[in-house]
Amino acid sequence: MDYKKLFSEYALSMRVSDIRELLKVVESGRVISFAGGLPDPRTFPKEEIASIAKYVVENYGDKALQYSPTRGVKLLINAIKDFSQRQGVRVREDDGIIVTVGSQQGLYLLALSIINPGDYIVTEEPSYLGMIQAFSARKTRFITIPIDENGMKTHLLESAIKKVLSEGGRVKAIYTVPTCHNPAGTTMPIERRKELLEVAERYDLLVIEDDPYSVITFEKTSVEYLKTMDKSGRVVYLSTVSKILAPGLRIGWSIGPEPVISKMELVKQAVDLHTPTFPQYIVAEAMNRRVIDNHIPFIKAIYKEKRDTILNAFEEYMVEGTKWTKPIGGLFVWTWFPDWVNSRKLLEIAVKNGVVFVPGDSFYPNGGGYNTARINYSFPTKEELIEGVKRLATSIRELKSTLS
Amino acid sequence: MDYKKLFSEYALSMRVSDIRELLKVVESGRVISFAGGLPDPRTFPKEEIASIAKYVVENYGDKALQYSPTRGVKLLINAIKDFSQRQGVRVREDDGIIVTVGSQQGLYLLALSIINPGDYIVTEEPSYLGMIQAFSARKTRFITIPIDENGMKTHLLESAIKKVLSEGGRVKAIYTVPTCHNPAGTTMPIERRKELLEVAERYDLLVIEDDPYSVITFEKTSVEYLKTMDKSGRVVYLSTVSKILAPGLRIGWSIGPEPVISKMELVKQAVDLHTPTFPQYIVAEAMNRRVIDNHIPFIKAIYKEKRDTILNAFEEYMVEGTKWTKPIGGLFVWTWFPDWVNSRKLLEIAVKNGVVFVPGDSFYPNGGGYNTARINYSFPTKEELIEGVKRLATSIRELKSTLS
Structure with a gap:
């Protein structure tokens, strides 16, 4: 076949291949990986899931193994509503809810629903x-x-939007991970959240609040959900069970204005008809039995210990001039190396020294961030976290010696 | 929000809403539905699935509940390869395999991979x-x-393609359901398959063989898979466990030339990152334990009985001048009513008489088929099949009386 002639010009982001290539290196040997974004499998309540899975087939088999609606199984939609409200997420009377294959699919459906090629969205840098x-x-x-x-320096929002509008650009939405940001590990204080919503109001923008982590923050915070603070019904809230139950079930959801959710549903029909039914019943049952609620303290304890371990290791071993964030949840520490560090060059040395991370520029959609890195601390063991930071510091020193 | 300003011009097919609206009518009362496309839940091997689900979590939990590769879980990809080969589907050395959320998603990923807006594909009418x-x-x-x-009148293929090419159109692929066609219930004989492949060869087209049903055909056939007959590696073969295990697991796959599968994988990263891991492990286990192979005769028996029931009822009760296909598998009988029947008008009367079907014009992408209908026989009970056909015949007679 003449593949050159066959293929479409479908726009693809190749950035993720950075991470995938790294993961291949990791799988191959004894390299410590700060590069992934995997939850610690100890956080999966395996016994409960095994028992629920069996129960669901035996009791709801005719429905749980059958085709189901594009928007999601009613039982799960109701469970999500209750679960969200227990966490303090306000679900409005006029909101719709759609179940998606991970919240990744929620983002994809949103993009198709609101974007014409060339439109703008606003987001953090890194994002x-x-x-x-x-x-x-x-x-x-x-x-x-x-x-x-x-997190996002919201006082820069308005002027940035104005500039694009004045050039004739179409701005559709503000996207943010306000709590335990991926990749940055930051959490926006309440004042910044207010400012973000005010700007969205002023320019009639949709707000996309991506929230996979807030439920397992391990420090007390006084922040509130954008979804809850929203006065005019312009926030689409996305979440998932990937970090609070199991990512392999791939159940995410979007809660937002019914016209938006309804358009996402229409788009989803062509994409995959519906989210797998069986995992939906499992998650509904896990929510209704309070398996997730009861399991949260255990997950928090595991990640708090790992977070403390890596921050202590950074304090102890990291090279002078390096800065890093202090996450109150989530899976990542963001790192600013000294100006003279190019993270991609550093990575080449680090791989040889047996540690990998994701160079930060992957997270800059408009370029930049050459001296930054995303460090995952959820998956490695405590011993690996300490040893990995040591190897990273050694690698920076080696890089410096090649420069002078 | 100003939704008019917010939304994109994303192209949406609204046709499916026909079926969805009908299903709502069905759910509401005592209407017999020939409109759906659901397998009979008696065909789900519930006991085996319950036990496998539990086994998978207990034995592979760390992996089966974790994120997994975009292309699919290795264990499942190997199981699909073995299963396909047991069925007579030839998997070439240079083929790739990707796991998708139902084969619906395989079609979507293929569309994005090979089509630029305005390109053509060739397909049956109805399709x-x-x-x-x-x-x-x-x-x-x-x-x-x-x-x-x-099935497809393949002797018309070449001239139809030539015409579009001569007008400067770009033709990318031939799509077909050669065995137990949905919606038509037809199966292409070997000569037509040869002709289709020859035309594809001559015009360097990709061939998309969509095959959800061949494994459960209940009459002996001498047909071969296009994938197996293919001499030059231009066939992408799609299948699914939806009709041979359970649709609620939503596991489909595409087998084809590695460059095509590889592009589909890249597209899928943005769409949903990966297919849910847990159902992949369940299907792999069900294939490797031969649960599916051993279960096939049972499924065939159920559908053969229903097919016989509806064809007998058609013979006995259907109005003169009506023609229908005699499926050897699959879930549907295609019906050509007499010329004076408009299926949409007929449906209005039929709903009142307590039976629904899908008007055939929904399956004509370029229009046409006003006097046709898709009749599903897999989901209703035998009693419902007979009673439904009676009601349908009554409705046709009523329609006739309004015309004269």
Whole structure:
């Protein structure tokens, strides 16, 4: 076949291949990986899931193994509503809920629902790779707002939007991971959340609140959900059971204005008809039995210990001039190396020393971030976390010696 | 929010809403439905699935509940390869395999991989609705080839393709359900399969063989898979466990030239990252334990009995001048009513009489088929099949009386 002639010009983000290539290196040997984003499998309540899976087939088999509606199984939609409200997420009377194959699919459906090629969305810099991919597939352009240790610098929002509008650009939405940001590990304080919503109000923008982590934050916070603070019904809230039950079930959901959810549903019909039914019943049952609620303290304890371990190791071993965030949840520490470090060059040395991470520039949709890195601390063991940081520090020193 | 301003111009096929609206009517009362496409839940091996689900979590929990590769779980890909070969599907050395969320998603990924808006694919008329939807989402145009009781009239293929090419159109692929066609219930004899492949060869087209049903045909046939007959590696073969294990697991797969599968994988990363891991392990285990192979005779027996029941009822009660196909498998009988019947008008009367079906024009991407209908026989009970056909015949007579 003449494949050159066959293939479409479908827009693809190749960035994720960075991470995939790294994971191949990791699988091959004794390399410590800070590169992935995997939950610790100890956090999967295996016994409960095994028993629920069996129960679901035996008791709801005719339905749980059958085709089901594109929007999701009613039992699960109701369970999600209750679960969300228990966590403090406000579900409005006029909201719709759709179940998706991970919240990744929620982002993809949103992109197709609201973006015409060339439209803009606003997001943090760095920003979530899965979102960059989903929106890039629809040829979206990005307005990027820098972060500090408190997340998006919202005082820069308005002028950045104004500039694009004045040039005739169409701005559709603000996307944010306000709590335990991926990749940055930051959490936005309440004032910044207010400012973000005010700007969205002023420019009539949709707000996309991506929230996989808030339920398992291990420090007390006084932040509130954008979805809950929202006064005019312009927030689409995305979440998932990937970090609170099991990612292999691939159950995510979007809660938002019914017209938006309804358009996402229409798009989903062509994409995969519906989310697998069986995992939906399992998650519904796990929510209704409070398996997830009861399991949360256990997950928090595991990740808090790992977070403490890696931050202590950073304090002890990291090279001078390096800065990093102090996450209150989530899976990542964001690292700013000294200016003279190029993370991709550093990675080449680090691989040889037996540690890998994701170079931060992958998370900059408009370029930049050459001296930054995303460090995952959820998957490695405590011993690996300490040894990995040591190897990373050694690698930076080696890089320096090649420069001078 | 100003939703008019917010939404994209993403191309959506609205046709499926026909069926969805009908299903709502069905759920509401005592209407017999020939409109759905659901397997009989008696065909789900519930005991085995319950036990496998438990086994998988207990024995592979760390992996089966974790994130997994975009292309699919290795264990399942190997099981699919073995299973396909046991069925006589030839998997070439240079083929790739990708696991998808139902084969619906395989079609969607294929559309994005090979179609630029405005490109053509060739297909039967009538054709599979899910395919029309997936490809319409990418603004595909259709070259439609009429069918008779032996499926696509392949002698019309070449001239139809030539015509479009001579007008400067770009033709990318031939899509077909050669065995137990949905919606038509037809099976293409070997000569037509040869002719189709020859035309594909001559015009360097990809061939998409969509095959959800061949494994459960209940009459002996001498047909061969296009995938097996293919001499040059241009066939992408799609299948699924939806009709041989359980649709609620939503596990489909595509087997084809590695460059095509590889592009589908890249597209899938943005769509949903990967197919749910847990159902993949369940299906792999069910294939490796031969649960599916051993269960096939039972499924065939159920559907053969229902097929016989509905064909006998058609013979006995159907109004003169009506023709229908005699499926050797699959879930559908295709019906040509007399010329004076408009199926949509007929449906209005039929609903009142307590029976529904899908008007056939939904399956004609370029229009036509006003006097045809798709009749599902897999889901209703035997009593419902007979009573439904009686009600349908009564409705046709009533329609006639309003015309004269």
